[in-house]
Amino acid sequence: MTIPNIDFWQLPLSLAARRKLAAIDESRKRHPAQKMALAGLLLNHACDKTSGTYVPLTSHPFLKAKLTADFTSVPTDIRADIGTSFCLFGNPLLLPPEFDQPGFDAASSIRPVLRATNCGFLVVTIEHDCETRDQFDDICASLDSAGKFKEVDAELRSYRDYHGYTVVLSGNRSIHFHFVFDTRHLNEAPHQQTFEIRWKLYAAHSAFMSNVHQVYWNTALEVMQRVLSPPRAADRSMASYTQFKRTPWGIRKLDDDSDILGLPKGALVPQLVLAENIHTSRATKGSHKYIVSSDFSVPHYLRSRRPTSNARTEEVSAGTDMLNELASMCKSAWGSEFPKPVQMAMERGQWIIHFQNHPGDRNPSTIAKGDYATLLVLGGTAPTGAFTLPGALSADEIGDHLARRFGLVDMDPHASDEQQSSELAYLERLKADSGKTFKQSYEDSVRRTFPHVSSCPSGIAGHLSAEALAILQSCLVLQRGHDLRFR
Numbered sequence: 001m002t003i004p005n006i007d008f009w010q011l012p013l014s015l016a017a018r019r020k021l022a023a024i025d026e027s028r029k030r031h032p033a034q035k036m037a038l039a040g041l042l043l044n045h046a047c048d049k050t051s052g053t054y055v056p057l058t059s060h061p062f063l064k065a066k067l068t069a070d071f072t073s074v075p076t077d078i079r080a081d082i083g084t085s086f087c088l089f090g091n092p093l094l095l096p097p098e099f100d101q102p103g104f105d106a107a108s109s110i111r112p113v114l115r116a117t118n119c120g121f122l123v124v125t126i127e128h129d130c131e132t133r134d135q136f137d138d139i140c141a142s143l144d145s146a147g148k149f150k151e152v153d154a155e156l157r158s159y160r161d162y163h164g165y166t167v168v169l170s171g172n173r174s175i176h177f178h179f180v181f182d183t184r185h186l187n188e189a190p191h192q193q194t195f196e197i198r199w200k201l202y203a204a205h206s207a208f209m210s211n212v213h214q215v216y217w218n219t220a221l222e223v224m225q226r227v228l229s230p231p232r233a234a235d236r237s238m239a240s241y242t243q244f245k246r247t248p249w250g251i252r253k254l255d256d257d258s259d260i261l262g263l264p265k266g267a268l269v270p271q272l273v274l275a276e277n278i279h280t281s282r283a284t285k286g287s288h289k290y291i292v293s294s295d296f297s298v299p300h301y302l303r304s305r306r307p308t309s310n311a312r313t314e315e316v317s318a319g320t321d322m323l324n325e326l327a328s329m330c331k332s333a334w335g336s337e338f339p340k341p342v343q344m345a346m347e348r349g350q351w352i353i354h355f356q357n358h359p360g361d362r363n364p365s366t367i368a369k370g371d372y373a374t375l376l377v378l379g380g381t382a383p384t385g386a387f388t389l390p391g392a393l394s395a396d397e398i399g400d401h402l403a404r405r406f407g408l409v410d411m412d413p414h415a416s417d418e419q420q421s422s423e424l425a426y427l428e429r430l431k432a433d434s435g436k437t438f439k440q441s442y443e444d445s446v447r448r449t450f451p452h453v454s455s456c457p458s459g460i461a462g463h464l465s466a467e468a469l470a471i472l473q474s475c476l477v478l479q480r481g482h483d484l485r486f487r
Contacts, residue, residue: 003082004251004268012262014137016144021169024272028080028249037278038123038166038178039078039248042089045119047071049095052195053119056090056112061244065106066090067099080249083270087171087250091213091241092119094198110202112242113391114401116209117198120184120191121163124217125245126177126224127170128232135231136260139175142228143167143275149177151227153277156220159291161185164278171252171269173260174235176245179220180278183212185294207404212292213241219291237332242391248273298407318344318399322406326353326398333390338383339366339375344399351399357382368395 008022028034046068047054056066057074068074078084094117096109109115130136142149149167156162156179163180170176184191189205198205217239224230237243246252250271257265318326326341339355342364346352350370357366357379365378373394375387389398403409 002251002268004270006263006267006269013133013140013260017137017140020140020143020274021272024274025270028270028272032079032081034080035166035248035273035276036078036080037164037276038180041121041180041278042247043074043077045092045121046074047095048119050195051119051193052095052198053092053117054095055092055119056088056244057086057247058088058244059085061088063088065096065109066093066112066242066244067096067106067109078249080273083249083251084247085251087247087252087271088244089247090244091122092117093242094202095195097199111391111393111397113210113240113393114206114397115202116206116213116241117202118183118186118189118191118193118205118209120182122181122183122209122213122216122241123245124179124181124213124220125238125243126179126217126220127174127235127238128230129174129235130232130260131173133260136173136175138231139228140274142230148228149275152223155223155227159289161290161292165276166248166273166278167275168246168248168250169270169272169274170246171261171271172254172258175274177220177224178245179216181216181291183209183292185290186212186292186296187294188297203400204404207401208298210241210401211298211405212296214239215292215296236328239328240332240390246271248276298405316346316403316408318402318408319406322402322408325405326402329390334387336383339377339387344402346399346403351395353395353399370394370396 006025008025009018011018011021013021042055042057045053045055046057054068054071056063057068058066063069074086075084090112093112094115096104096106096115098104099106099109128135128139130139141147153165156165161182163182165180166178168176168178189201189208221234224234238245248271252269252271254263254265254267254269257263258267258269261269263269323341323344326344327337330339330341331337338358341353342356343354344351352367352369354364355366355368355375356364357377358381361379361381366375366382367378368375368389371394373389373392375389377383377387389395391398393401400409
């Protein structure tokens with residue numbers, strides 16, 4: 001691995017910022033074991049086959065299924081002076097079954113957001129993408145001895161489940177504030193479980209841990225905004241449990257020029273740890289309460305309608321909170337507000353989501369439904385391009401996941417065997433697919449993710465059944481294969 005050689009004194013930042021970064025850069029070379037608390041925590045949980053958990057580590061953001069490509073290449077420790085090529089990390093996830101068996105394909109595993117699990121801790125990150133160097137200087141100055149960030153830490157330390165923080169230079173235009181929280185006290189998804197138990201309850205636990213992360217992220221964000229009044233709004237994509245974060249002492253290769261740091265595309269930049277104060281062996285001294293209590297459970301927004309274990313036979317409608325969460329997820333994934341989900345309901349056993357194409361769209365005809373991950377874009381004023389649901393989840397998968405998060409389905413960890421077996425429906429479909437021919441598997445895969453774009457009036461499209469759409473897509477796939485053979 002090439003070690004970057006950046007002269008931080010020459011960066012086009014304020015004198016105070018240059019002095020801070022240059023001092024840390026020099027110190028890491030003289031004391032390579034410094035500020036390793038978060039790095040050590042991540043490496044200690046990089047892969048645990050007994051519990052079936054791991055922390056995703058990668059050198060690029062396009063990691064298939066967010067599964068570490070080669071666990072044997074993960075180091076046992078990191079040196080600050082050398083750094084690590086694993087410049088990105090994520091929150092703990094479940095290892096896919098048979099991940100280490102010959103022929104395993106990560107693309108066929110359950111989506112990462114559905115594999116969130118309690119590993120005993122999680123990290124929430126607040127990031128402010130700066131547009132100007134003055135904004136970057138202001139955020140950097142908050143870390144000074146006279147800066148206000150110490151007030152953020154002091155307030156969070158009043159909670160027993162707060163372990164501390166690590167602040168990392170992103171290497172481009174932002175600073176990542178990582179906050180570490182203890183989740184060992186949670187009862188609904190105990191952190192000491194076997195691989196088998198975790199997979200038996202993976203759907204319920206992934207929804208639960210997503211909610212836990214959301215509470216911690218909202219808390220850290222509120223304190224940061226109130227105390228620091230940052231010049232830029234926080235990056236909302238970091239509210240996702242599975243969003244990648246900048247690893248302490250990682251080595252980043254810039255994909256584009258950095259206007260903030262004045263560095264060119266292709267430059268190697270060390271992700272300096274600007275500040276760290278983490279205590280994972282004990283609760284914060286003087287703390288007496290939790291942000292997320294031990295008896296925390298999924299909120300029950302619609303208790304007037306109590307679904308049975310066979311909820312797929314009933315019609316279920318998403319409330320405002322659930323729709324707002326989906327809209328936030330879509331906006332973060334697509335970088336735009338539209339298409340915007342405005343209606344979401346389960347009808348005849350499948351989720352159907354309607355999207356507005358623009359603010360004045362009074363007849364939302366763009367939809368995502370059932371086992372399809374890509375939107376069927378309808379209307380003459382529809383946005384161009386293909387839109388895939390966040391996390392590449394199908395409408396049914398994201399609908400079920402959010403329904404669990406927002407209390408529309410039973411989350412009882414002591415549910416009957418019949419109820420628990422329904423949670424493994426997706427795994428059973430994967431097993432069933434293994435007996436299909438390549439042609440059958442390929443066509444089924446294309447049907448689920450085919451980019452549907454239509455300019456026909458919504459009235460016509462509204463009369464097409466899911467079966468009719470699937471047949472049409474299959475014909476297109478076969479015709480494409482026919483064309484390729486005779487070119």
